[in-house]
Amino acid sequence: MFLQRFFHFFxxxxxxxxxxxxxxxxxxxxxxxxxxxxxxAMDVQKNAVLAVGAAAKEFL
Known part of the structure; x- marks a missing residue:
């Protein structure tokens, strides 16, 4: 019940x-x-996320 009110508010x-x-x-x-x-940006050999957003765009 608390979670429903919490998510409904947001x-x-x-x-x-x-x-x-x-x-x-x-x-x-x-x-x-x-x-x-x-x-x-991901490291496909380690299957790990390296960066997201603007930091990941710099990898391009």
């Missing part, structure tokens, strides 16, 4: 856009709070 105030180029996180009170490239 569902009205947070929006996430998982676009093809950038991921945006918007809150009603603060506007856009995250605007990061939708990129993940």
């Amino acid at each position: 569902s009205r105030d947070i929006a996430m856009d998982l676009g093809t180029a950038n991921t945006l996180l918007y809150t009603r009170s603060r506007g856009i709070v995250i605007n990061e490239p939708s990129v993940v």
Whole structure:
């Protein structure tokens, strides 16, 4: 019951856009709070994430 109220509260105030180029996180009170490239850099030999967002884009 607590979790339902918790997620219901945030569902009205947070929006996430998982676009093809950038991921945006918007809150009603603060506007856009995250605007990061939708990129993940991975080490395929170790199957590990090296970086995400702008840091991962630098690998390109």
